[in-house]
Amino acid sequence: MSDQQAIQALAAKGxxxxWISRELNINRRTVARYAAAPAAKCTTEPGKVTAGSGVAETSKCTTPEGKVTAGSGAAETSKCTTPEGKVTAGSRSSCALHxxxxxxxxxDGLTAQRIWADLRAVHGFEGSYEAVKRFVNRLKARTPQRVWRVxxxxxxxxxxxxMQGPMVVAADGKRRRTWILRMVLSFxxxxxxxxxxRQDSESFLxxxxxxxxxxxxxTHLLDLDNLKAGVLKxxxxxxEFNPKFAAFCRHYGITPMPxxxxxxxxxxxxERSVAYVRSSALQGRTFESLADLNRHLLHWEETVADTRIHGxxxxxxxxxxxxxxxxxxELPPSxxxxxxxxxxxxxxxxxxxVAKAYYEAPPEWIGRKVWVQxxxxxxxxxxxxQECLVAHVALEPGQFTRTRDVRAPAPPDPALFLDGQFTRTRDVRGLDGGIDFNIRRWSRKAATLGPAAAQWAALLVERRxxxxxxxIMGLCGLARTHRAAHIDAACAKALASAGADTALRLKDIRHLLRAGSSAPSQTQMPFMDEHPVIRGLAHYARFVSLHAGAADPSSTTDNHEHTSQHQDTSPFPAPQRPDPQP
Structure with missing residues (x-):
């Protein structure tokens, strides 16, 4: 049963x-056209050409009304069934004369568009482009071109x-399109x-x-499409090759063949491998990053693609x-x-x-032009x-660098290294690494001024x-105008005069540095536990206990006796005063 008969039979059943379009995998407009018109019968004499072939005088078509018409004059709704079972239109093609x-x-390999344009210009053809395209397609169907396997x-x-890759969905929900370069060794x-x-030159190479x-x-040969990253024209x-792509091929000894x-x-x-990757490795999977996608592709290549038996x-x-x-x-060494x-x-x-990321340059080049590669x-x-001033590792957009001059193998100041991190420069906030990191960094830098400076900085952090x-940053900044020994001595004097509740201030250090060696040091005077002029604490204890007993109302002693006793026995003996000097 042909597709036309199946459409009509299913439509007749309701x-x-x-549903018919989905089950037969035929366009719904085609289904509607054949379901609306009943099938026409065509009878032709044996060995004759059917309607629509260009010689229609001997062909006869039976229309739905039962009338027999010649192929050249058949109505648009009449259909003819050829011996091969194909239904053809009863009307004659407008391209038959040409x-x-x-x-x-x-x-000669001309396209249907070119043939239609030449027919209109040279032969006065008045038909449509669609008519020429259908006629050319029928010619190609009769004479298929052979494809040679290489x-x-x-x-x-x-x-x-x-090939177009899957969407990368980040943790914040942002989606980004990917492209996958597929390479296949022909043998x-x-x-x-x-x-x-991106499909730019850098990503492609x-x-x-x-x-x-x-x-x-x-390999010796490289077959590729005419993408702009490789072929300009x-x-x-x-x-005409892209200069960078041509230099790349020379570097690896490859001959490009677009x-x-x-x-x-x-x-x-x-081309067949692209479809295999899409169906086997990517379909139904999502990825959080480009690195995650590439790791999956590499694992799939080793565990699935390399182990399969090729068809x-x-x-x-x-x-x-x-x-x-x-x-x-062999690959080149570099x-x-x-x-x-x-x-x-x-x-x-x-x-x-550079590429929406920010890289630090030496400070003496601020406001000047530099070259960036x-x-x-x-x-x-x-x-x-073209002398390298500084080099960085490429960053993602929006990030800032911590620089290290490639010309210097190591910075001279050991305080610039902390917890294995290089801390020579600051970012755009003036800080680099957070508050805790910078407190430890600058405290260590203050320790290079001397032990007293390190102790002053540690005590300052403990209190404030x-x-x-x-x-602490200001203390380290004083090293630009003062010697480290003088700063350390000033910190020692500040610590000597600081009490448990005394606030440590940087202005005190500055004042001591301005005063220099003339700055007075506070004299530490020891306290005396005993002195002949001062009564001991035991006498005061007896005095407090006697007066506390006298103030108690439950006491049975009368006031006279208490007064006389108080006058007779004094808890405080008269102090022994030194004799006056003659």
């Missing part, structure tokens, strides 16, 4: 057009292609996949380089790759130095902006003579907490 011309132009030798060719079908956020490093060698005979546009069969191995070679991919590995070219270059002005805060791994700041940070 099934909906949507069949020979169309066949010749189609044989097999490669070990280590000869690698095919690459970009063994060994693959490599890497996800990137770094992903290619990572793939070659993963294979352990490079597409031309199958004489393409394919014709709209000819995916020219790199069919990677064409009927061999395990990993085993064939071990056979191909010795035929790969990576390809692909970078971007531009001029920047050092901002007032000492940073330059960057790639996916490294950012270098250079002067006009985080408020002491700026005072």
């Amino acid at each position: 099934f909906s057009l949507r 069949t020979g011309v169309i066949e010749a132009m189609a044989a 097999e490669s030798q070990p280590g000869e060719e690698v095919q690459v292609d970009f 063994s079908r060994k693959g490599y996949s890497e996800a990137v956020f 770094r992903a290619l380089e990572n793939g070659l490093r993963n294979f352990g060698g490079s 597409a031309d199958w005979t004489d393409p 394919c014709r546009p709209y000819h995916p069969q020219h790199k069919g191995k990677v 064409t070679t009927r061999r395990q991919v990993g085993a064939m790759f071990e056979e191909e590995r010795p035929h790969l070219q 990576l390809f130095p692909a970078y971007q270059e531009a001029q920047r002005v050092v901002h007032r805060d000492g940073f330059v902006e 960057w790639d996916g791994r490294r950012v270098a700041v250079l002067n006009d003579r 907490g985080a408020e002491a940070l700026r005072s």
